Amino acid sequence: MQNDNQVKPLLETIELRKWFKLRGGSHLHAVDGINMKIFSGKTMGVVGESGCGKSTLGRTIIKLLEPTSGQILFEGKDITDYSVKKMRPVRKDMQIIFQDPYSSIDPRKSVIEIISEYMYIHKLYKSNKETFNKAASLMDLVGLARRYANSYPHELDGGRRQRIGIARALSLNPKFIVCDEPVSALDVSVQAQNLNLLMDIQDELGLAYMFVTHDLSVVKHISDDIMVMYLGVCVEQAPSEELFSNPQHPYTKALLAAIPKPDIRMRNKEFELIKGEVTSPVDVKPGCRFASRCDYAVPECVSRDPDFVETSPGHFVACYVVNGR
Ligand SMILES: Nc1ncnc2c1ncn2[C@@H]1O[C@H](COP(=O)(O)OP(=O)(O)OP(=O)(O)O)[C@@H](O)[C@H]1O
DSSP: OTTTTTSOOSEEEEEEEEEEEOTTSOEEEEEEEEEEEEOTTOEEEEEOSTTSSHHHHHHHHTTSSOOSEEEEEETTEEOTTOOHHHHHHHHHHEEEEOSOHHHHSOTTSOHHHHHHHHHHHTTOOSSHHHHHHHHHHHHHHTTOOGGGTTOOGGGSOHHHHHHHHHHHHHTTOOSEEEEESTTTTSOHHHHHHHHHHHHHHHHHHOOEEEEEESOHHHHHHHOSEEEEEETTEEEEEEEHHHHHHSOOSHHHHHHHHTSOOSSGGGSOGGGSSOOSOOOOOBSOOSSOTTGGGOTTOOGGGGTSOOOOEEEETTEEEOOHHHHOO
16 A cells, blocks of 8 residues: 555545445445545545445545444544534545536536535635636636636536536545546547546645546556455455556456457457356355356355455455465
8 A cells, every 4th residue: 555654644444334224124235344545645546347336435435425334534533423514624625526527517507606616605715706716717727718617517528527527626625536437428538638637636736536437447547556346345456557467356357357458369368258247235245255256266255255465565455366265
C-alpha cells in the first residue's frame, strides 16, 4: 500500500460491511469486510465485474449509505456513526461523480445553476456574485467554455455533461472524490480527455480519488493502487504497475485476460472467458467466493476464507493456491 509507513491515510476503512436486508430476513452481502487506505493526492482504483459491490462501497465510504458494520475513518476521525447533521461539514470534503450525470443533475437548470447548486446549499459564499465567479472559474478549470453557462445539460454532449458533474463536485473544495464509472458511458476518445482532466485536477488540487470501474484498462493509468473486488470482498490489491505486470489471484488474471487485445493471437485462451456463474451474494458461506469458477481451487477454498497476505511490498492476495494452505 502506498506511503503506508510515512503518511497517514486521508480515508481508511476497517472491516467495512454493507449488507442489504431482503424480504424473508436474508441478507445480501454487497460489501463484506473491506480494509482500504486512501491517501491525499493518490488514486485507489476499484475494479470488478458488475454486481461485485464497487458502487455500494463508494457510496458507503462517503456515507450516502449507512454501513452495516466496520469503521470509516476520515482524517483520523471515526465518522462511521456520524448523524446527517454531524456529517454536514465532512460532506463538503467528500464528493462523488456518477457515470450518468443525467441521474444526478436537474435537466431544468442551466450549467451555471447546476455548478452553483452545492455552494448555495452549503452557503459557501455571501453574495451571488461570489458564487457566480467561483462557478465560472470552475468551468474554466474543467475546460467548459463560458459560452455554455446558460445552456441546459441536454444541449451538451456526454463529455461536456460529465464535466458539469465534475465542476459541481469540485465546487465545495473537497479533499476526496469517489469517481463511480465516470467515463464508462463516453466514447473512447472522450474517455481519455476526461481521464486526463481528472488527473490534471488531482495534480493541481492534491485530491484523493477512489476510482470505480469494471474496466481494468481505464484504471491502469489513473490509479496508484488497484483493489480487485469479487462478490463484496477484496481478492487482490497492489500498486497499479505491479498488478498489471504480476497479477496473482486467478480472478485478477482472468480479468486482465479479458481486456480486448488488438491481435487475436495475443489473447490468452486459458482465461479468455471467466467461466461459470457468479455465486449468490445472499447469506454468503465461508470460503473464497471465486472458488466455484476457479480452475485451481483446492478443498480449503470452499471451507475457510483465505487470509489477505502481503506477497511483496504493497501487494496483497487472498488465495490458498498463491499463498500456500
Ligand atoms: N438498495 C439495494 N438493495 C438490495 N440490493 C442492492 C441494493 N443496491 C445494490 N444491491 C446489490 O448489491 C450488490 C452490489 O451492487 P453494486 O451496484 O454495488 O455493484 P457494482 O459492482 O457497482 O455493479 P455495477 O457496476 O453493475 O453497478 C448487487 O448484488 C446489487 O444487486
